[in-house]
Amino acid sequence: NTVLKMIEISLREPGFIVTVTAYPGYLLMVSGADKELNEADRKLNRAGVLRSVEQVGASALSLSMLENKPVEVSGLEHYNHQFRHWTCSSAPIHDAKGNVVGSLTVSGHLPNKQSHTLALVTSAASSISTQLREKNLIKEQARLNSMLLSIYNSITDGVIAIKSDLSISHANNTARQLIEIYDKPLQNFSLSDLLNEDDKKFIEDVLANGQPEN
Numbered sequence: 055n056t057v058l059k060m061i062e063i064s065l066r067e068p069g070f071i072v073t074v075t076a077y078p079g080y081l082l083m084v085s086g087a088d089k090e091l092n093e094a095d096r097k098l099n100r101a102g103v104l105r106s107v108e109q110v111g112a113s114a115l116s117l118s119m120l121e122n123k124p125v126e127v128s129g130l131e132h133y134n135h136q137f138r139h140w141t142c143s144s145a146p147i148h149d150a151k152g153n154v155v156g157s158l159t160v161s162g163h164l165p166n167k168q169s170h171t172l173a174l175v176t177s178a179a180s181s182i183s184t185q186l187r188e189k190n191l192i193k194e195q196a197r198l199n200s201m202l203l204s205i206y207n208s209i210t211d212g213v214i215a216i217k218s219d220l221s222i223s224h225a226n227n228t229a230r231q232l233i234e235i236y237d238k239p240l241q242n243f244s245l246s247d248l249l250n251e252d253d254k255k256f257i258e259d260v261l262a263n264g265q266p267e268n
Contacts, residue, residue: 069087069089069090069162069163069166070086070087070090070160070161070162070166071084071085071086071087071090071091071094071099071160071161071162072084072085072086072158072159072160073085073099073115073158073159073160073161074147074156074157074158074159075105075115075119075156075157075158075159076155076156077119077154077155077156077157078104078106078116078119079104079105079106079107079109079115079116079119080102080103080104080105081099081100081101081102081103081104081105082101082156083101084099084100084101090162094161097136097137107120110133110134110137111132111133111134112127112131112132112133113127113132113133113134113137113142113144114126114127114142114143114144114159114161115142115144115157115159116157117144118144118145118146118157118159119146119154119156119157122146122154123145123146124143124144124145124146124172124175124176124179125143125144125145126141126142126143126144126171126172127141127142127144128140128141128142128164128167129141129164139163139164140161140162140163140164141161141162141163141164141166141167141171142159142160142161143159143160143161143171143172143174143175144157144158144159144160144175145157145158145172145175145176145178145179145180146179147179147182147183147186148183148186149183149186149187149190150186150187150190150191155186157179158175158178158179158182159175160174160175206224206226207226207227207228209226209228210228211228212225212226212228212229212231212232212233213225213226213228213229214226214229214245216245216257218261219244220244220245220246220254220257220258221243221244221245222243222244222245233248245257
């Protein structure tokens with residue numbers, strides 16, 4: 055993921071790991087230098103593990119999702135003594151409806167704490183949320199297009215859409231059968247080839263005036 059790579063580059067200093075979590079605390083991905091990943095793994099901080107408040111106590115990772123805001127927890131602020139030598143900055147990730155679906159967390163050894171980390175994580179989590187919204191919009195658009203296409207092709211009358219030069223851009227199944235272009239590319243046809251001069255002039259006048267006519 056580009057966003058996660060940007061975080062790793064921005065931190066520069068060794069000793070940090072990046073964690074992506076699904077609500078209510080399932081770790082989806084843990085990334086970082088081998089040394090830190092091995093240490094995290096020894097504490098069962100690995101993909102598939104549940105790190106909710108109920109499981110390990112309060113942490114930035116879980117609190118950011120519960121409180122729906124960026125959270126930083128350092129040292130003795132951790133409930134679990136295993137994480138008290140770590141500093142963790144976390145921000146919630148939202149779906150297209152604004153619901154909290156996960157979190158993004160950067161963790162490092164306490165002496166490496168940096169003042170800009172929380173702002174960096176917040177920005178990155180916001181970027182991921184935006185990507186999720188965009189993917190949802192694309193998916194929803196595809197679903198609506200599929201529905202419209204089904205309705206369009208179920209109409210018993212022939213329906214043809216044309217461009218300003220009278221070339222055919224769309225035709226439903228009925229229209230394709232009527233003008234015998236069912237299995238042929240639409241771009242090879244123009245409505246002017248299918249109309250007499252009076253009908254052609256009528257269509258051209260409608261296009262020129264921009265007004266519907268019967």
